Amino acid sequence: MKIVITGGAGFIGSNLAGMLAEHPEVTQIRVIDNLSTGFKENLAGLDVHFLEGDIQDTALLDQACHGADAVVHLAALPSVPRSVKDPLASHHANATGTLQVLEAARRAGDLHVIAASSSSVYGANPHIPKHENLTVAPMSPYAVTKLATEAYLGAYHHSYGLPVLPFRFFNVYGPGQRADHPYAAVIPKWISATLAGQPVTIHGDGTQTRDFTYVGTVCHVLTDALLRRVVDPRPVNLAFGSRTSLLDLIREIETATGLRACREHVPGRVGDVPHSQADSTRLRALFPEVATTALQEGIPTTVDWFRQRPTSDV
Structure with a gap:
């Protein structure tokens, strides 16, 4: 093939x-x-x-x-x-x-x-x-x-x-997702910032939810x-129906890194969706044997990848 x-x-x-x-x-x-x-x-x-x-x-x-x-x-x-x-x-x-x-x-x-x-x-x-x-x-x-x-x-x-x-x-999200560009996704940006001791920028109040x-x-x-x-x-x-707020995500990153993240709230962005969570019924019907990876497992693995990268790459 x-x-x-x-x-x-x-x-x-x-x-x-x-x-x-x-x-x-x-x-x-x-x-x-x-x-x-x-x-x-x-x-x-x-x-x-x-x-x-x-x-x-x-x-x-x-x-x-x-x-x-x-x-x-x-x-x-x-x-x-x-x-x-x-x-x-x-x-x-x-x-x-x-x-x-x-x-x-x-x-x-x-x-x-x-x-x-x-x-x-x-x-x-x-x-x-x-x-x-x-x-x-x-x-x-x-x-x-x-x-x-x-x-x-x-x-x-x-x-x-x-x-x-x-x-x-x-x-x-996961290993290989870089933070060194202007439009980086939230997880690599926040992991990179936390490891570097820089502020974590939160658009809005952080109660927005995502299905990571x-x-x-x-x-x-x-x-x-x-x-x-x-x-x-x-x-x-x-996606599999998880629902994590951005504030909860920061706490997961803090747990995985063992570091305290400095939070910096800024205004929300145009076009951002407030809440997102998948119904996975159709996915599971087509792929009944697929297994999910919990955020509590995926975030530490992603943090490990960042820690192995040269500072200039993260």
Whole structure:
């Protein structure tokens, strides 16, 4: 089995490449990444065929997809604040980029396409937990681009018979998620700040809740979906119904690091969703054997990864 991972030098993509490399059924892993948010060093020691470039490059996509069996489409411009600042860039990378990947998958012989959407599509809908049949109400350009991603997958399934599986990722965290860029996610930012004795910046009062999902669990689901060729045009929540406030998250980080975090509250951000929690019914029906990783286990593992990194990298 030959697998293409777009965005494969990023946090989730490189973790997935590492896991796929352990399966003898996977004979080749091809990674496309323009290194705008990924790092080639994330793939160090892995037997992957790396193609540096953008998913807007149709020739590069065709090269990657030729003779392949499946594509895991993770390439994107992440971050709600980034999309608020530059909505067109997010649209081109996330929505148009997905369309380019789907067209390449068709040209290559209707490859199995698994793609990452986001829980941000639920947006202003206050219902908790979030199930996939809820009315979506995006609150940011980023959320709109992710809604377009999953909608295009469904449309290509129904229009062309393309085998697809769109996942709504929630707040994925774990080893390999760096803090050294302006749009870093909350867990790496706060771990890095706490270890460095710097203030932890909290947007709002910290009572916002998130369904944090460990990257190893996410990659296990993606790997199982590839090996069993799981197809479903409907979006699937890839999270397990946990609900942790940001204040509770800080306490978990303090426990794992043995350090006291200095809290600094600032105004809330435009486009941020107040509460997020997944209904995992559909996920568990498709992947009944998946096991979750509790925050109390995942945070210490992530802290250990940070402690092993050079200071300049965290």
